[in-house]
Amino acid sequence: MLGPEELVVLCxxxxxxxxxxxxxxxxxxxxxDRFIAAKEGKRAIRARLSGGVADAGFRAATVERAHxxxxxxxxxxDDSGGFLVHAEGTEDALAGxxxxxxxxxxxxxxxxxxxxxxxxxxxEQFAIRGVAAGxxxxxxxxxxxxxxxxxGDGLRAWAVPKGPSMDPAAxxxxxxxxxxxxxxxxxxxxxxxxxQGGRVPWPEALDRGHAVFVLRGSRLRGGFALQRTGGGxxxxxxxxxxxxxxxxxxxxx
Numbered sequence: 001m002l003g004p005e006e007l008v009v010l011c012x013x014x015x016x017x018x019x020x021x022x023x024x025x026x027x028x029x030x031x032x033d034r035f036i037a038a039k040e041g042k043r044a045i046r047a048r049l050s051g052g053v054a055d056a057g058f059r060a061a062t063v064e065r066a067h068x069x070x071x072x073x074x075x076x077x078d079d080s081g082g083f084l085v086h087a088e089g090t091e092d093a094l095a096g097x098x099x100x101x102x103x104x105x106x107x108x109x110x111x112x113x114x115x116x117x118x119x120x121x122x123x124e125q126f127a128i129r130g131v132a133a134g135x136x137x138x139x140x141x142x143x144x145x146x147x148x149x150x151x152g153d154g155l156r157a158w159a160v161p162k163g164p165s166m167d168p169a170a171x172x173x174x175x176x177x178x179x180x181x182x183x184x185x186x187x188x189x190x191x192x193x194x195x196q197g198g199r200v201p202w203p204e205a206l207d208r209g210h211a212v213f214v215l216r217g218s219r220l221r222g223g224f225a226l227q228r229t230g231g232g233x234x235x236x237x238x239x240x241x242x243x244x245x246x247x248x249x250x251x252x253x
Contacts, residue, residue: 044073044120045094047101050082051111058083059128061105066126069093073121076129088120121244129214130195133202136215137191138164139182145189147239148180149213151203155180158237163189164220166241167252174226174237192217197242212242222246 062075062085071089078084087097104110134150144161158174159181165172196202197212205211209228215221223242230236241247 041090042088042120043091043094044086044088044118045098045115046118047085047087047098048078048082048114049085049101049104049110049112050080051109058105058108062101063126063128065100066097069096071097071126072123073126074123074129075126086118086121086123087126088123125198127198129197131202133194133196133213135191136194136217138189138217138220139186140189141181146177146180146182147174148182149194151206155183156206157181158226158239160239164224164239164241165252166220166222166246166248168241168243168247168249170241170252172239174239176235176237178234190217190219192220197223 059075062083066073066075066087069089071087071093073086073088075083075085085097085101087094089097098113098115102110102113136150137148138160139146139148141159144159145163147158147160147164148155149157157177157180159177160172160174162172193216195214195216196205197214198205198210200208200210202211202213206226211226212223213226214223222244223246225238225240225242227238227240228235229238243249
């Protein structure tokens, strides 16, 4: 019998399910059905929409419908001007979301909807991706590294003794600093833009002690989380790589 990982590989070699206008019926016993069974009733899809889908509230409407259906994941613009949706949930919930995407909210004219099965990533909410938050930098210290995030008009910084990791299993201790130790022309180990993630508005997520964000650097890419584990003048956090398509499990040794 094929295991879940083998089923994922097989699914990727099948043509994408394409829905133009009204959804098309699934083929019983297909690779997608076996993938669903392997995931014990929960599956994931990636949908790409094109046509007259200029935002016009499209992302907000998709989030609202996903919440109604109990679907988890995200929606964001893609490079072609359309939208990309990652959704996780039950068969019925995902079918309901596909129905919604095929028609789109008022003011949208969906010409093409392509849907394919993908890995379940374990999202905890459905949110809008691609919301700019600012710049980030990782600078080498004498011992370890310093992670800096632009937040509003200032910088927040964390000392990360062992440095950030792209391995989701590596939970890096991070100590928040009262002020950045390195600024200006100090060398950078990595830098780039970052986006807010999750459902809680930025920077409220940091104030609550659990912040999800997406780094767009050369070494660090994809989703990360900062989880506060203690308070005080030097609050302790954990810096954790999210399990997404950019993750490199086992890369930390």
